Amino acid sequence: MADTIAEKVEFELVSPERLVKSQSVCMVVVPCSEGDIGVLPGHTPLIGTVRPGVVDIHENGKVTESIFVSGGFVEVTPERCTLLAEEALSVDLLNRDTAQARLEAAEKALEKAETDIEKGNAEAEIATAEAMIMALGGGPAH
Amino acid sequence: MPNLKDLKNRIDSVKSTRKITSAMKMVAAAKLRRAQDAAESARAYSERMETVLRSLAGSFAGREGGPKLLAGTGADQAHLLVVFTSDRGLCGGFNGSIVREARQLIHDMKSEGKTVKLLCVGRKGSDLLKGEFGGDIVDAVTGIGGKKGIEFSEATAVSDKITEMFEAGEFDTCSIIFNKFQSAMTQIVTTSQLIPFTSEEDEDASADKDGAGGELKAAYEFEPEESEILEVLLPKNLGVQVFQAMLESSASEHGARMTAMDNATRNAGDMIDKLTLTYNRSRQAAITSELIEIISGAEAL
Numbered sequence: 001m002a003d004t005i006a007e008k009v010e011f012e013l014v015s016p017e018r019l020v021k022s023q024s025v026c027m028v029v030v031p032c033s034e035g036d037i038g039v040l041p042g043h044t045p046l047i048g049t050v051r052p053g054v055v056d057i058h059e060n061g062k063v064t065e066s067i068f069v070s071g072g073f074v075e076v077t078p079e080r081c082t083l084l085a086e087e088a089l090s091v092d093l094l095n096r097d098t099a100q101a102r103l104e105a106a107e108k109a110l111e112k113a114e115t116d117i118e119k120g121n122a123e124a125e126i127a128t129a130e131a132m133i134m135a136l137g138g139g140p141a142h
Numbered sequence: 143m144p145n146l147k148d149l150k151n152r153i154d155s156v157k158s159t160r161k162i163t164s165a166m167k168m169v170a171a172a173k174l175r176r177a178q179d180a181a182e183s184a185r186a187y188s189e190r191m192e193t194v195l196r197s198l199a200g201s202f203a204g205r206e207g208g209p210k211l212l213a214g215t216g217a218d219q220a221h222l223l224v225v226f227t228s229d230r231g232l233c234g235g236f237n238g239s240i241v242r243e244a245r246q247l248i249h250d251m252k253s254e255g256k257t258v259k260l261l262c263v264g265r266k267g268s269d270l271l272k273g274e275f276g277g278d279i280v281d282a283v284t285g286i287g288g289k290k291g292i293e294f295s296e297a298t299a300v301s302d303k304i305t306e307m308f309e310a311g312e313f314d315t316c317s318i319i320f321n322k323f324q325s326a327m328t329q330i331v332t333t334s335q336l337i338p339f340t341s342e343e344d345e346d347a348s349a350d351k352d353g354a355g356g357e358l359k360a361a362y363e364f365e366p367e368e369s370e371i372l373e374v375l376l377p378k379n380l381g382v383q384v385f386q387a388m389l390e391s392s393a394s395e396h397g398a399r400m401t402a403m404d405n406a407t408r409n410a411g412d413m414i415d416k417l418t419l420t421y422n423r424s425r426q427a428a429i430t431s432e433l434i435e436i437i438s439g440a441e442a443l
Contacts, residue, residue, distance in 0.1 A: 014190055016294040016385055018183035034365055047194060048365035049374055073375060075194050082190055086294065116309075117302050 009041045010080045011057065013067065013088055020088045021067070027058040028081055030074050037074075039081045046076040050083065052124075052131035054091060066091040068135055070128040087128070096136050103129035146428065149421040153414060160410035166232070167403035174326060174396035180291055181323055181389040188386045195379055197362060198372055199339060209369065211305075211376040214338030215314045220257045222280075222304065222313040223247065224336070224384070226320035226391040227267035229284055233395055234402035236321060236329065237266040243331045244319055248275060259313055263300060263388065280307070287392055297385030304384075305377050308337060320387040321394035327401055329394035336383055339376060 008024035029038045031053030037046075050072045057065040069085035076082075106125035113119040199212060225244050227237045244267075248258050260279045262268035268282035281303065286296055304316060316337040321329040364371060 012190075014187045016184055016187045016297075016382060017180070019186045032365060037365075044363055046363045046365060047198065047371060049371055073191075073194060073371070073378075075190070082194075084187060084190055084194070115306060117306050121298075121302070 007041060009039055009043070011039075012080070012082045013055070013069070014082065014084050015088045016086065020085075023057075025057050026060060029056040029058065030081070030083060031055065031069075032074065037076075039076055042078045043076050043081070045078070046074070048074050048076075050074050050085065052128040054131075054135045055083065066135075068094055068132060070131075071124065091135055094132055094136055096133065099129050099132035099136065103133065146421065146424060149417060149424065153417045153421065156410050156413050156417065160407055160414065163403045163406040163410060167400055167407060170396045170400035170403060174393065174400055176291060177389065177393035177396050178323065181386075181393045184386055184389050188382045191375075191379055191382050195339070195375060198368060198375065209373050209376055211308070211337055211380075212339050212372060215311070217314045218256070220259065220313040220315075221251055222259045222261060222307065222316040222337075224261045224263065224300075224304070224316065224318040224387075225267045225271070226318065226387050227262065227264035227270075228391070228395040229265045229286070231266060232402065233399035234405075236395055236398035236402075237264075237270065239329075239331050240319060240321060241267065241270045243333070244271065245274065247319070247333070248278075259307075261300075261304070264391075280312075286388060292385070292388050292392060294381070294385055297388055298381040301377065301381040301384045304336070304380060318383065318387050320391045321398075323390045323393040323397060326397035329398055332390075334383070336380060339379065 008026060009028065011021065011023060011025045011028045012019065013021040027038055027040050029036055031051050033049045033051045036053075037048070050069060052070045053068070055067045055069055056063045057067070068089055068091050069083065070087040072083065072085040074081065074083045103126060106122050106129055110119065110122035110126065113122050223244060225240060227240050231237065244260075248260075251258050258275075258278055260271060260275060262271065262279060262282040263286060265282070265284045268279055268284075271279065283300055286292060307313060308316065315335065317333055317335045319331065319333045322332040324330055
């Protein structure tokens with residue numbers, strides 16, 4: 001049974017602006033809204049929402065790359081894992097000050113928000129900024 | 143016989159026009175490449191989004207109580223038309239063809255007794271439609287795409303506005319009209335429906351997916367529930383569609399401007415040639431008549 005399943009899973013990370021990453025990986029851990037999902041080859045087909053957090057790419061049992069995503073969707077098939085993220089940047093490029101500034105700006109926006117949509121946007125922005133800070137601080141998620 | 147000095151001035155001015163148009167052509171070519179790259183790399187996202195959405199909508203089809211963005215309001219009395227044009231002119235028939243199509247659509251819908259609302263993206267669209275449909279324009283968005291190109295947040299700002307109006311019950315259906323980029327020479331005026339959601343190639347897609355992907359599609363697990371995912375995904379899809387339209391439109395704009403400026407440069411060249419010929423002819427004529435005057439003057443002595 002084991003040899004009928006491919007050894008690698010095709011991981012694709014797409015942001016609206018471009019295709020961020022497309023490579024074969026051993027495993028990828030995606031922060032879904034109801035808990036992190038580790039995608040190995042042969043995973044059950046699944047569609048889920050992604051919360052702001054860090055995607056870890058595992059090669060041979062080690063994390064080779066961590067990418068921060070600000071939420072989106074993931075589509076998993078046995079051979080493939082496609083992550084549609086609104087925003088994606090390498091964790092190395094994250095910066096505490098900018099994340100903090102974003103958080104403050106978002107909090108201000110929430111105070112000023114009048115419509116439900118504006119409120120929703122501001123809340124999403126706060127969650128993103130908090131997740132960024134968490135990713136930097138090596139918080140409980142990592 | 144035209145005045146020599148006037149001709150000279152005329153030639154100089156056409157020459158400087160040619161310089162301007164050829165510079166504009168260069169700028170448009172450089173921008174075109176960037177816009178084209180952006181449009182093409184964004185296609186990946188919207189295509190995948192469409193696949194996910196289609197498999198979701200497929201599993202929802204025929205069921206009652208789907209989200210309104212998918213099912214519509216059940217009426218089609220009021221229509222919102224989002225028109226994508228450029229902010230600036232000098233790009234050939236780019237804006238004209240969009241506006242012509244939009245005008246046609248509006249007339250068709252009005253003659254069916256529907257109300258039409260307009261949301262213009264790009265200054266030219268609202269300028270050109272203001273005269274006839276000024277009262278129908280709900281908003282005009284200008285200044286899309288700064289130095290860094292078009293950003294996704296600019297698209298979501300527009301799509302949020304659309305969602306907000308939809309939720310307030312201001313319209314029942316919504317479609318966008320924009321120039322789809324084919325090549326620098328050709329842009330295709332495209333109309334596509336945003337609300338309620340329809341996948342364009344619904345039928346062919348399900349036809350050729352039935353063999354391979356049919357079972358797979360049914361087997362998807364959803365986390366969280368399908369309806370919850372749809373509720374987030376549909377507004378997001380609006381944003382993506384608007385973004386894609388903006389990118390296509392901007393690539394088309396630069397393509398159209400490049401072609402228009404190329405033509406203008408060539409025409410200016412032709413004009414300079416013609417004027418130079420006239421200039422030389424009249425110069426020679428002037429010399430000849432002067433000579434005749436001198437010779438006949440000498441003979442008279």
